[in-house]
Amino acid sequence: MADMNKKNKLKKAFSKIEKEEFDKFECVEGKDFEFSEEFDESIHRIAKRRNSPLWKITSTKKGKIILTIISAVLVIALLMCIPPVRKAVSGGFIKIFNPTMVSDVYTPSFFPDETWKITEKSNKNHVCYTKWESGDNFFSLRQQDNEQNFDKTGMTGSEIFINGKKTTVFYSYDGDIYTYVWLFDGYLFNATANKETGIDNTRNMISSIKK
Amino acid sequence: MLLIYLSAIPDSESHDIFIEIYEKHRASMYKIAKFYTRDHYKAEDALQNAFLGIAKNMDKIKSLTSEQIETYVHKIAKNAAISLLRKEKNVCFDIDDMYLDVASDDNIEESAADKETIDEMIQFIKSMKQEYRDVLSYSFLYDMSPAQIADVLNIPLSTVKTRYYRGLALLKERFGENG
Numbered sequence: 001m002a003d004m005n006k007k008n009k010l011k012k013a014f015s016k017i018e019k020e021e022f023d024k025f026e027c028v029e030g031k032d033f034e035f036s037e038e039f040d041e042s043i044h045r046i047a048k049r050r051n052s053p054l055w056k057i058t059s060t061k062k063g064k065i066i067l068t069i070i071s072a073v074l075v076i077a078l079l080m081c082i083p084p085v086r087k088a089v090s091g092g093f094i095k096i097f098n099p100t101m102v103s104d105v106y107t108p109s110f111f112p113d114e115t116w117k118i119t120e121k122s123n124k125n126h127v128c129y130t131k132w133e134s135g136d137n138f139f140s141l142r143q144q145d146n147e148q149n150f151d152k153t154g155m156t157g158s159e160i161f162i163n164g165k166k167t168t169v170f171y172s173y174d175g176d177i178y179t180y181v182w183l184f185d186g187y188l189f190n191a192t193a194n195k196e197t198g199i200d201n202t203r204n205m206i207s208s209i210k211k
Numbered sequence: 212m213l214l215i216y217l218s219a220i221p222d223s224e225s226h227d228i229f230i231e232i233y234e235k236h237r238a239s240m241y242k243i244a245k246f247y248t249r250d251h252y253k254a255e256d257a258l259q260n261a262f263l264g265i266a267k268n269m270d271k272i273k274s275l276t277s278e279q280i281e282t283y284v285h286k287i288a289k290n291a292a293i294s295l296l297r298k299e300k301n302v303c304f305d306i307d308d309m310y311l312d313v314a315s316d317d318n319i320e321e322s323a324a325d326k327e328t329i330d331e332m333i334q335f336i337k338s339m340k341q342e343y344r345d346v347l348s349y350s351f352l353y354d355m356s357p358a359q360i361a362d363v364l365n366i367p368l369s370t371v372k373t374r375y376y377r378g379l380a381l382l383k384e385r386f387g388e389n390g
Contacts, residue, residue, distance in 0.1 A: 006386060009325060013332035014351050017344070027242040035237070039255045043237075046259075046266050047229045 102128035102145045106187070110208035112137075112201045137197040139205055142190040150181055150188060160203065163210040178202050225269040232265060232272075232284060239281075240288035247292035249363060254292070261291035293353050296363050335385055343378030346371055 026032060080086045101123045107130065116139070120131035131140040155170035162169075162184060169182040178199060180191040189209070193202040240261060244254035264287050265272065272280060336344055345364060349355045357375065361368045 009329050010332055010382065010386075011351050013329050013336055014348050016329070016333055017336055018348060018352065022243075022246055025242065025246050027238075027245050029238040029241070033241065033245070033251060035241070036255065039259070042259055043233055043262050044230075046262055047226055047233070049266075 100125050102126065102143055102187075104185075104187075104211050106143055106184075106189070106209045106211055107141070108132075108139070108205040108208045109210060110204050112197075112204075137194065137201075139193045139197055139202065140191065141209070144188040144190075145186070152181070155179075155181065160207055162207055169206070173199075180206055225273065228273060229266060229269055232280065233262065236281065236284045240284055243285055243288040244292040247289065247363075248296060249365075253295060257292040257295045258288065260295065261287045264291065293355075296349075297353070297355055297359055332386065335382075339378060339381060343374050343381070346374040347378045347382075350375060 029035070080089065105123065105128050111132065111134075113134070115134040116132045116137075117134070118130060119133045119138075120129065120140075122129050126145045128143040128145075129140065131138060133139075150170075152170050155172045157168055157170050159166055160169050161167070162182070165184075167182055167184055169180050171178065171180045173179070173195075176195055178191075178193045178195070178197075180189075180202070182189050191202070191206050193205075237258070240258055241254055244257040244261070245251065248254045248257055261284070265284065272283065275283065336347075346360055349360045349363065350357075355363070357368055357371045360375075361371045364371070
């Protein structure tokens with residue numbers, strides 16, 4: 001066995017002396033001291049609290065961490081029930097993870113019937129494009145978030161209500177495809193539909209566009 | 212859901228064991244705490260911390276023998292007292308961190324040569340003034356700072372330093388450099 005170094009030996013020596021002194025130390029309950037009533041009560045409170053489920057959780061480090069996580073999740077869930085908060089958070093996430101995505105996507109709320117389904121969809125490079133089809137009919141909507149001027153040559157302007165707001169819309173028809181272009185809420189919109197869809201359905205779909 | 216599950220677990224057994232430990236060992240635990248803190252109120256504070264630590268470890272304590280429980284509660288009382296003197300926060304009283312062999316703490320094997328030297332040291336230390344021994348003891352055994360020792364012994368800081376250096380000088384003179 002290796003010899004202890006001097007410091008450890010000194011520690012050992014002090015430790016033995018301490019033990020001797022402790023053995024001689026007189027301290028008898030009722031003679032040398034009495035526990036105060038407050039002390040007694042505090043210990044019984046500890047015993048009672050011990051049985052509380054919350055104490056079981058918070059008395060350990062792991063429990064405190066779990067409780068903190070659960071509380072944070074509950075708070076976030078409650079906040080996300082508030083629409084403005086939810087929108088801000090989801091918009092924020094979209095902007096962080098994909099800054100070129102269009103965050104406030106507009107879609108029609110009216111379709112001629114339930115057979116219309118999305119057949120194409122993309123959202124990147126500041127352009128959100130969606131196409132709906134029903135048999136031979138189609139309607140597409142292109143939403144661009146870096147608003148810019150557009151070429152109105154050969155197009156006719158008119159005013160229609162889009163989501164209740166009067167908007168100037170430019171349209172053209174080449175015998176096969178209806179094309180509508182307008183600026184709205186900071187976005188440039190371009191809607192197209194084929195003649196089979198019909199001008200009334202096309203206009204109704206455009207009028208129903210909202211976030 | 213977690214709270215509902217936990218509240219369904221009956222734990223009156225732990226409660227009874229806790230109270231039993233308190234009734235049976237509080238006097239001996241107090242003695243330990245008082246020995247180190249030298250103050251009745253500090254001893255009670257240390258004991259309160261000790262019992263909080265015991266409460267947190269009740270699930271593990273239930274599986275100990277009565278001898279191991281006694282060893283554990285005495286260790287926890289000492290740790291609580293020293294931690295109080297060192298003004299430590301977040302003291303860990305985890306039962307797994309404590310060596311609970313019922314045999315004496317001083318069962319580390321010593322060679323014959325070591326034993327002789329240690330005995331010699333004991334005799335010399337006992338011959339020193341009590342006031343030097345007290346200061347050196349708290350410093351060597353518990354790494355307490357001079358300020359903490361001054362607080363325990365209720366003496367000025369400068370006095371602690373003087374006694375420490377004089378005591379240390381005597382030890383060095385007798386036993387050489389002690390590392």
